[in-house]
Amino acid sequence: MKITRRIFTSMVAGVVLAATGIIGSVSAADMPAPFDKPSEVKIALVRYLSTGDFFQAYLAGVESQAKILGVDLRILDSRQDAALQADMVDQAIALGVDGIIVQHGLTESMQEAVKRAIAAGIKVVAFDVDVENPDVPQIEQSDFMLAKMALDQAIIDNGTTFNAGYVYVPGIAPLDRRDVAWKEVKDANPGIKQLAEFGTLDNPIANSVANQARSVLAANPTITVMFAPYDEFAKGVKIAVDEAGMTSQVKIYSADVSTSDISAMREEGSAWAATAATNPAVVGEVSVRVLAMLLAGEDPGHNVVVPPTLITQTMLNDGDIKNMKELSAKIPAFAHADVAVPAWMPLPKR
């Protein structure tokens, strides 16, 4: 084949394109409007909950994805004031933002505020709050899958016949969703007997739960599995199991993860066998990406679920993982979710 000038040009172009693809540095010109001029895109994060490790990490994820996109991010924090959060949406409208991420809140107060934003031509996405609006994609970490994943591991480790203790406080939305998985697993496996159910949110939660779990273990010494689908609960149960000298007899399965959870799971002979978790930073990144897709005129779908990752004691020990940073580095599924990733989307560097 004779290499004509046209073929040569297209080959060069192909190589250049491939190269940019490999390096992964997407320049602003490659992104669809309005991200061809990203610094002129303004987005707002309107928060309801902000104190605590989870929300801190979520914010970090939002910030890093916004930074790599090059957009202007405003953070409005209502600190658990539902009325103020609704006002903050109006404030964001007045600021002239292009998109809003609503992070938690109450359906009752946010529904109307979100409608006003949409009427003003602003794109909105919501994380963990149902604003009951077909134009607003709902981003969720699947609490049901979290619990299911941990319980599947419990069955792999302990078989389908065991005596269990369960930590639960009804009326807390994510715990209620996790409770559905526990009920299903119990119904499907009649060999699993729940001998005790307890739980409290008195803070410090771990300390209060430890006191309860001590009593439960004394009253039910045949328990071999504790399902504590929230890491503060699991920490409390672990303290009680250790204090009661039942470390080698009881296994704990939980949900969520943090640096201190990792060190508790990795203690010599720890009773804490496994947890399932969604990385809050990844959820933050996904929130921004979904909003960006909306702004670019693409359809991210109405329900965007960020899948959880199973983390076992063995995985942590094998990888010598000591904190969240190393967890992200060594377990790729935890560091990144393949959710809302069109070809043009730049991803935060790891």
Add this chain to the structure above:
Amino acid sequence: MKQASLSKDKIKAVAIRYGFLTLLAGLVLFFSLSAPGFATPFSAVFIFQSVAITGILALGVTATLVVDGFDLSIGSIATSSLMLSAYIMVVLEQNAVVAVIACLAMGAIVGLVNGVLIVYMRVPDLLATLGMMFLLIGLQRIPTEGRSIAQGMTLPGGETATGVFSKSFLALGRHKFDFFIENFIPFSVIIFVVIAVLIWLYFEFTRYGRVMYAIGSNERAAGLAGVPVHKYKIIAYMISGVLASVGGILLAARLGRGDIASGNNLLLDSVAAALIGFAVLGAAKPNAFGTAIGALFVGILLQGMTMMNAPYYTQDFVKGAVLVVALVFTFSLSNRR
């Protein structure tokens, strides 16, 4: 006729004096019969351990109640001490002794500031300590930007903390001494009992303790009798602050990490224990023995109910009912006030 009313008074006096302890004994009997595993030495130790921290805080509350004051900041002093000890060991990489001394000093200083605000700045006690409570809840989060402190945590600057909770510090919350049975009595229980005895001796048998009661019943009269009222009131808040920080140290040693928490539940539980203590032996006033019994009473109730699988909201309900009954014992049946 006169005979009859006299014996009626006597019965009433006995009821007031021993009614609450009888209730406690009845409760123990009930749980022993209905909750398997309740009537064991291990269960008794569990109860002591679960009330050790609130019990120590409640003794601090008692000290301020004695001088007719009130300290709303103890819960947040405890959680600040929890964070401070974790920060000193994990981030600043110091040892257990430094951590304990720093926490005790922090408690004493906060108590001193509370006392000065109340005595010299004339801020009402509830308001001064309320302000201090908010201040501390915020302050404890500033160094880590709102994160909890754990070994190997990522610091705000991005680097990883290399300090660890020292073994001897953790022993404060986790070590168990042999006592007839191997690994039986936890260190925290011993600290609780020792503090309770010391505070009891101080208020019942030392001149200083009696003077504090005198200030509590009539501040002006005590002042006219030549008591340095200001000094004693400040000391009462310092006792409260130091005891709260001890509670925080034990909490940190048990949890093995620095948890951000407001400590409001600690405050409420310990105030409840101190108020229940009014009813013990018909004292009708704050007293260390009653406070310790009050804390145990709540502990026994919660332990027994948890063993019988009672959900958490019934526990709050029962805790409240006990407090109301205790207050009726104190204020209505007793006429010694």
